[in-house]
Structure formats: C-alpha cells, structure tokens
Amino acid sequence: DEIERKIGFSPSPGTPYDPRFLMTGMEDDDGKWLSGFFDKESFVESMAGWAKSVVVGRARLGGIPMG
DSSP states (O other), X not given: OOSSOOOOOXXXXXXXXXXXXXXXXXXXXXXXXXXXXXXXXXXXXXXXXXXXXXOEEEEEEXXXXXX
C-alpha cells in the first residue's frame, strides 16, 4: 500500500471497538474495505494468547517492515 493514504477505519465515539481494526482495517457492513494504519493483510500479532488488553505485532507500512 502507499504510505500517503487515508485511513478508512474510524471508530464511532463512545462505541467499543477492537483496536486491531485501526491497525489492520476491516470490511464494513456493505463489504467495502476500510483501510487501517498498516498495509492490508500485513499485520501478524505476537503473544495474542497472553495479554488480551495489549496488541503487539509486526506489519508493513508502505512496504517497510515495522514492529
């Protein structure tokens, strides 16, 4: 994905949401892709079974590895 792109996912104020959606993106109810912070399908979560309230992982941002 391009580095200079808009993030499509925006949580509604006061509504609980999964923070992974902000990082990875998601499809809305109509099937439209709402991009997240990182490149599509690049986020790999680490230690998912250990701390449920902490999200840690690796991903790409504009093709550059982060994590």
